[in-house]
Amino acid sequence: MATVAEQWVLVEMVQALYEAPAYHLILEGILILWIIRLLFSKTYKLQERSDLTLKEKEELIEEWQPEPLVPPVSKDHPALNYNIVSGPPSHNIVVNGKECINFASFNFLGLLDNPRLKAAALASLKKYGVGTCGPRGFYGTFDVHLDLEDRLAKFMKTEEAIIYSYGFATIASAIPAYSKRGDIVFVDKAACFAIQKGLQASRSDIKVFNHNDMDDLERLLKEQEIEDQKNPRKARVTRRFIIVEGLYMNTGTVCPLPELIDDIDLISANMENSLASIGGFCCGRSFVIDHQRLSGQGYCFSASLPPLLAAAAIEALNIMEENPGIFAVLKEKCKRIHKALQGIPGLKVVGESISPALHLQLEETTGCRERDVKLLQEIVTQCMDRGIALTQARYLEKEEKYLPPPSIRVVVTVEQTEEDLEKAASTISEVAQTVLL
C-alpha cells in the first residue's frame, strides 16, 4: 500500500515539474545552487582576531611602552611647596617660621583653640581612645555620634541629622544617594568641587544655571517643562533636584533663598569650619535623611568619626547656643574688613559684605593665568613676611568645570581685633602697591 501511494506521489511531482513555468524552475534551481554554495563555503569571523601569531603577540607585548605613572612635576609648581604651620593654626599662627595673624584658616568663630572644646575632647579620649575601628553598621556607632546627630537636628530645627567623617565626602555621598542616572539636577555654576564630584558620581543629567541668576534657572526649568510635556512617560520617572550653596566658597556670595523655594529638603554642612572639628553632616526630614544610612557611600563603607572629634563638635554647638551674640560680632567684623579692603589699588574684593570668606582678585588680569598666580603669590609672600598670614585659593586647574579666576583668600574670624583688621588692610594695600606697580 505504501509504495503504491509513494509512486503515485512521485508521478504527481514529475507532472508538476513539467507543468511549471520555466522561470519558476530556473529560480528554484538558482536557489538550490546558492544554498549548496553557502553550506560548503568557509565560515569567517567579523574581526580577524586569529590573524596574529604567537610570536607577533609577544613582540607587541615587548614593544608596548606605557606612559610613566605620573608626569614629572616642576620644582617650582605653585602648589608643591606647602606652607608648614608649626603649632596650632589658631589666631596667632607660626607659618614657615614666621609669626603671623591668621587670615587664612576657616576658623570663623575662633573655636580652634577654645579650651572647652579641648576639655571635651580630652574627656572623650579618656573614655573611648582615638579611633572607632569600624563603620557605623558594625559597632562603629557610639553614643557620642547619636548625641551629636540629635543636637545637630535640634540646632538646625529639622527632624534628623546624619554625620559623616569627612567634610568633602558629605555632599559627595549625599548627591549620588538620591540622584541616579536619568535624573535631572539643576546646579549653580559656582558650585564647589565636592558638589561637582557628587554629580559626577551620580551620572545624572546636569543643567547649569548662571551664578545666582534666578531668571536663568527659571528659563531652564521652563525648558524642562516643555521637554516633559513632549515625553510624559519619561517625565513621570525622572526626579528633579536643585542644588545651591548657602554661602559660595568660590565667590563669597549668598544664594537668594527666598526667591528660590519655600522649604528645603536636605541641608548639607561642614563641621570643619565654624565647628572647629572634622566631618560633615546632612539634616532634613527623616524620610529624606534615613535613606542615606543605607545608600550614602561615605557613611556605610567608611569608619565613623573619632569620638573625640564628635565630642568637640557637641561642645562647639553648646558654645554657639550659649552666646548667639557671637554671630552679630562676626557680621560686624565682616562688614568692617570688607569696607577696609575696598580701594586697594590693583585688587578688587569679591564677596558680599557679610561673607566671612572673601576673595581678592586682580583688577586687571595680565592675560595669562600663570603670571596672575605668580603675582598673587608674591603679594601673599610679602604679606606673610610682614606678619599677615594669607593664602591663595587653590583649585585643580584641569579638573574644575568652571575654573574661578586666581585670587587671595581672606577669612574673617571673631578673634581678629580692630588693630588686626587695620594692620591687615594697610599691609595688603602697601604690598599690592609695590608688587603691582
Next chain:
Amino acid sequence: MADPGGGAVYNGTPHNQSAADCHGGNCWKNGVVKESQQNGNSNFYRPIVESFEEAPLHVMVFTYLGYGIGTLFGYLRDFLRNSGIEKCNAAVEREEQKDFVPLYQNFENFYIRNIYMRIRDNWNRPICSAPGAVFDVMERVTDDYNWTFRFTGRIIKDVINMGSYNFLGLAAKYDESMRTVKEVIETYGLGVGSTRQEMGTLDKHKELEDLVAKFLNVEAAMVFGMGFATNSMNIPALVGKGCLILSDELNHASLVLGARLSGATIRIFKHNNVQSLEKLLRDAVIYGQPRTRRAWRKILILVEGIYSMEGSIVHLPDIVALKKKYKAYLYMDEAHSIGSVGPTGRGVVEFFGLDPRDIDVYMGTFTKSFGAAGGYIAGRKDLVDYLRTHSHSAAYGTSMSPPVAEQIIRVMKLIMGLDGTTEGLQRVQQLAKNTRYFRQRLSKMGFIVYGNEESPVVPLLLYMPAKVAAFARHLLNRKIGVVVVGFPATPLAEARARFCVSAAHTQEMLDTVLEALDEMGDLLNLKYSRNRKSARPELYDEMSFELED
C-alpha cells in the same frame, strides 16, 4: 617544571606549574586548594593555603527558599500596607510633595522594607566604650518589629568584641602610653580649618608622612583625612581617559568609586584569579583600546591586600610577576593588611617577602590596625609629589586632625620598636598566633570558613537569612558581639558572620567564643563543611597527589 616565558622575572613565574591548571577545573570547587611553592626564590617561605568551600546543595536550596518565602510575604505585606489594612510605620513624603516623582523607587526599597527590616537589629548597634577586646553595648529594644528602637538605658557590659577592626588591640581607653595624644590636643587643638595646599599642613603632618615612608620602606608618603576619600580622590588623579583599570571582582566600594570617577575604562577580573588577570592584560596590550585600536596610555591594576568579606590574601607574587611582564602599574589597597600581616606588621609585601619597590602605589588606612582614622598613599617621591599638587584631597579636603595624627605616630613607633620596647612586635606575633588558633579550631569544628589561613579576617558562612539573625542575636545574649553581613555586601546566597581576630584577645576569650560558636553551630545546624580537616591537612590532601604528575 616552570617555564619562565618572556623576559627575566624576579619572583616566580606568571604560570604556576600544574597547580595552575586546577584553577579553572574541578579541584577549585570543593575542598582545599593548595598552591605549591614558587620556584627559584629562596625568600618565599610558605605556600598560600586558602579555601572557599562550596556548600552542600540542600543548603543552597533552603537559602533560596528562605528568600523566596520572604519575598512572597513581602508582597503580601506591601499589599496590606498599601490598601490600608495594616498601619504603615515608615516615614512618608510630605503632603505637598505627594504628586512629585517618588524620591525612592519602590523596587529598590522592597528588599530593605521587607527582608532587611526584619533583622536589622543586628546592625548599627551602638556602643558606649572604647572598641577594645571587650566593650559595652547599649541595650535597645523594639516594640514594633524593628521599625523603631528605644534604649532601655541598660548597658550590656563586657561583651567580647569579635566585630571591630582592632587587629593589634590598640583601640582602648586612655592609658599612659597615649600621653602624647593628650599633649597634642592641648597644644594643637582638634580642627585644622584649611586644606593641605592652603594653610592646613602642620608640622605634625610632615612628621607623620616621614614616619609612614620609613615604616613602609619607600621613598615618600602622603596622608589624608579619610580612608575612603583617599581612594576616591586619588585614583582619578593618577589615571584618566584613555587609561585602563583592571580591578578585582570584590574590590571595596571606595576603589570602585575612584575608578568610576577617573573616567578610565574599567575591566574586572575574577577574584584573585591570576589567569583571568593575565588574559585581560594580554588582550589589552595586544589589541589596545576598543574600536580605535590605539595603545592604552597606561594600565593600572587595583587589588587589595586582604579582602574584607572573603578573608583572602592577594596572590601578590604572581601579580607582581605579571605586572612586570606587561608593564602595568600596581595599586594596592592595604586597608586591612597593614599592621596585621607580615612578621613585623609591614603588610602583604613583607608577608610574601617581596621587594617594596615592586608595588607602584601603596595605599592603606589607619583605621584598622592603628586605631585612628585616615589614609595614606606611599611610593616613589615623584608619585607623592604629583599627588601633593594634583590630588583632589590636597586641594579641597581638610587635612587630618592633629591628635589623630599623633595617635598614628605613636602606634607606628610602637610597631617599629622605636619607643624602645618590643611591645609592637609582640602584638603582631600575638595576632598571628590568635589567627591561626582561631581558624584551625573553627575548621576542626566543621564550619565553612573562607579565606587564607593567615588572614585575621575570618568569614564564617551562614547562608540562610534567618540563621544570620538568630546567630547574631543568640551570641549577643551570651555577651559576644559579632558582625553578620548579608546581601548586598555579599552575594545573595552567601550571608556570613565575619570575625576580626585581635591581638588583644586572650586565650580565654577566644576559647569562650569558640565554645559558644560550637553550641551555636549545633543549635542552628551550621556545620556544613564536608572536610573535617585535621590541623595540618595540606601535605596529606589526596587531591594534590593527583595533580603532581
